[in-house]
Amino acid sequence: MSAREDTARQPRGSAIRGALVHAFLIAAVVFAVYPILWVIALAFSESVVPEARALPLPTNVSLDHFVAVIGRTDGEGRWMFARQLWSSAFVSIMTSVVAIAIATPAAYALSRFEFVGKDASVKSLLATQMFPGVAASVPLYLLLDAIGLLDTLSGLVLVYATSAVPFALFQLRGAFDAIPKELEEAAMVDGATRFGAFVRVALPAARPALAITALFAFMSAWNEFALAATFLTREEHYTLPILLQSYATEHDANLGHFAAGAILVSVPVMALFYVLQRQLIHGLTSGGVKG
């Protein structure tokens, strides 16, 4: 389906209706952006004057919080922000690579083949998503310890894969369902193997869905804090969300640093959203978060 709906239905709607739609959208945008503006105001305020205000404007504008967060070094003078940015990038990119690599062939099989145990596996997989993670973190900790991957970035990738793989499986199975089988059958008539048809026909057709699935896996790892804080120990392995949390200590929270860090963490995700916005809309639905 092409996204060019623009030509099909020329509206005869009155100008009033158009204005109402804009009013509605503007109201929604205000709702969506207002709390974020507070975070931004906090990040750029040198000090916060606590008083009730309706407008999220910074007080005593300064970049101090950003300078402090980015310039943070540890006791031995190592530049922590760069290391933790690297950890975050490594873990998030690897999580999406691992999730896609494991899930894609299996999702394709779930979509194209009938086999014994298929229904049962899909149902069990869905069931695992209903189990609150609180019960699994201790066994996962012992598991990673047993294979020597505690306090390593690879270990954290495995932990994130536990939620990214099932999600990717559902997402991609839906995407393959939406691709007509006939294309691959035609390729196979022309002499391609099943694998060849998968690589040369199905994968390219599923590209938007693959991009979005990868983005989701990336995002979930990029923003996650609780598991990272449990499974990582050495400061140079920390991901950025842990750095963020370290500004909220026992008696006190440096919310300015916290907000500045939050903005720094969000920028890459926002950039990805912007770049991938068309895929976001088509990739998500051609798959459908199909249960």
Added chain:
Amino acid sequence: MSLRARAILLVVLSSVCLALASTWTTSLGAAQDGRVSIFLWHAYGESEARGLEAAVDAFEANEARAGRDVHVEVTAIPFGAYASKLQAAIPVGNGPDVFVDAHDRVASYVEEHLVRGYGPLEPEQAADFEPTQLESLVYGSDLWGVPLSAKGLVLYVNLDLAAARSLETLEDFEALRDELPEGSFPIAWELDSTYASAAMFHAYGAQHIDAHGGFALDDAASAAALARMRVLVSDETVPSESSGDLVRNLFRSGRAVAAVSGPWLAPDLPPELRYEVRPLPRLRRDDGTEAALQPFATIESVFLASHDSEAGEGTSEDRHRMARELALFLAGPEGSRIRAIEGGHVVCSRSAWADPALADRTTLRAFRDAAAAAWPMPTHPHMSRVFGPVDRAIRKVLRGEMEPAAALAEASHRFADETRPPPDRRDPMWGIVVLSSVLVIAMLSLVRQLSRPEVREGLVRSMPAYAWVTHALLAVIVLVVFPLAVGAGTSFFAGQGSDLHYVGVANYVDILTARGGDLFATGSFWVVLAVTVLWTVVNVASHVGIGIALALALSRPVLKLKTAYRVLLILPWAVPSYVTALAWRGMFHRQLGAVNAILDVFGVEPISWFAHFATAFAANVATNVWLGFPFMMVVTLGALTSIPKDLYEAAEVDGASPWEQFRLITLPMLGPALLPAVAMGAVWTFNMFNVVFLVSAGEPDGSTEILVSEAYRWAFTRGHQTGYAAAYAVLIFGILLVTTRYLPGATGGAPRRGKAA
């Protein structure tokens, strides 16, 4: 954005990543012979960490001068994860060799076998500490930690605002109230926290816990203290719904004459602020006598971990010796002097204070004097369970919902409930019998299935498909199914460490019968379940409603600024939810929140959002709707594009109104595409722990908790009752599994989308 631009962006991003990677790998050092390396963990903030690190550097330098190659790796652990991380990491050798923590955890650490004893100190070492401070680290007959610093609350007084007034008693501060402008307070004080309000209870002669670990705040003296606190808040001497950050910001900005806070506030105060640190004021009791306000003293101590860290170097003997030497150095005169000078630690070592460099540090000395007069926090393991119930009682009273005596009686009841002994040991025989019969039956039915010829043929035919799925199947079993199964298994156990024992289904029985209490009281499983269902329904309905409305608006054929709207509307999705949830909590603050400020513009009286179930629930829902609508909007936008346009054209020819088009075409066509997303969204919302935990935190009085946040509380804040929390998780799992079977689109056999796609 053009393809070219995207390619450039990609190249730039990846080269940045590569550059970072190379600097990181080259800086990795290699192990050396004869070297001893040990790990030190702490949860200090930045400025205090500097003091600790400077002292560690001095220790390493001393050792190097003595010809020993010693390396201490210092790690700052985020405070929120500290305790649970120590508990998980030390027993498997992944923890530190030495760690810093508060003295009041000593009993728990000893009983969980996480720490090693020090053995006797040299007499001159012991003489360097206050006897009471050292005694607070003795448990049984052994010494388990040495004191580093003492922390207690003090009174910061803004000298410009206080001018020449005499501010000796709380009553002097109350008299100030009428002179101050709106929005300013005589004292910024986090009175609704158990820790910060302890001095009030002490002043009335009340104690939190008795020698046997029983709840002691249920006498008349405690009620009198709480009644006095209520007056302080209601006459606005102290702000309501306070927090550490609010105290700091009020004092920093000159909107509070004084602040009750700890040494951690001083480094954050601007240099131009003229202030003085004093002990807390005195208080005049109802009978006219005066009493000192004695806050809790926390003695930060250094502990030796019971297990060596696997990542350390050197023989176990060397490392034990080095760990003990490091600990005694940090607590001793030289280490203390460095920590005090470089990090502003209020050190316990007496001789360190003789150093001339500390002579003119008046603020630091004031902290020390206040800490010496404070009340060491009781070390009984049950002390940590006092905080939750008492916090709740104080908040209820300060909000005027309950009388002090009744609220404290309720806290006492709750404390007893949370410290109840674990269920009795049961013979695991029946459990084993049931488990093995289930396994045997499963095996038998599997074998019977396999012996059927059509199944075997099916298997043979399935072989090519298995080649595609085996690796994923293995990954899911090892990483997902196995940990969940083990987790579910722990729901049949209670206790911790060596005390772990099988209790059968006792955890489930306790949960479902509300531990013998009222089945329909706040916090019982059934009430929380009802709240959770309401939470899920309201949220999902709002997500879908708002999502569809926005998607329809955005898919209008001629809409200006379409891309801008779309990008702005998905922003809530991009910012980490724990950050925005905290921002929302701030927006709902009664006195300082933006929501009340907006309502004020329309002439609405300020609302105490977290004081009532309905408003607190609404605050949670607003946050979660905000977080979740972009997803539904994007799904709907995509689904709309797959509706064939000719349907609308035909409808228009037939003269259907826009509303009829929506009802007869759009909705039926959207349905199948949205149902799976709705079902998934419902499961996510049911288990959405972040929002409830961070926005309302269960307030008021735990009534807005949902099942999963309740499970987290049992697992992490109510004494690590892992088995009990696991039973909650299994119940949640069961409820969702049963419910989704009867919801269309949620199960594995979801209705496939029409082949029209």
